[in-house]
Amino acid sequence: MSTARLKRKEIHDAIREAALREFANFGLSGTSTQQLAKAAGITKAQLHYYITSKEDLYREVLDGIIGQWRDIFFGSGESDDPAEVITGYVRHKLRLSLDCPEASRLFLQELGRGAPEMGGKWEGLHASVEAGTEVIQRWIDEGRMKPVDPLLFMMNIWAVTQHYADYELQSRRVLGVDTGADMDFERIAAEAVQLFLDRAGLANPQDKDQA
Structure with missing residues (x-):
């Protein structure tokens, strides 16, 4: 990759990281392009060179989150x-x-405003959910795990794991962990x-x- 392309990628990555933070904290309507540029460490003019609109940037970041999940x-x-799959997930x-x-907080904000940007993204998510429930149901049918409601089982995993993002401040206060300090991943993961x-x-x- 050339130096110029590397520089462009670094700036684009900085824009996406800044957008994720700003949109998660202030939402789409509460975030300005000037705010995004400042958070990314570039000028507003530079920002508009890399993005077509604030709305398109928001959709790009949202797509990245869904893809990662x-x-x-x-x-x-x-x-x-x-046991290995549940533990790993x-x-x-x-x-x-x-x-x-x-x-997680940006996704929650999108849902809170009625998910207008989700559009056709639900179909892909539903397909992933159906595939997951089929795996769990097969294990149950084969006698490899206790009967559970496969869909609710997955939803409960989301609720427990995403709690530490959606309610980060509450989690830190209750656990006695200062802002910016690492929460004890192994302790939290072991219990979950x-x-x-x-x-x-x-x-x-x-x-x-260990046996």
């Missing part, structure tokens, strides 16, 4: 072991929530993983490794 969706990995979702809480493994009647893979 779909990449790690339930049952998308190589393993077909229920919970940990992945928690890692995203703790490392980039703005992504065990919660869903117990519901599914499965042994913790970590316990097997």
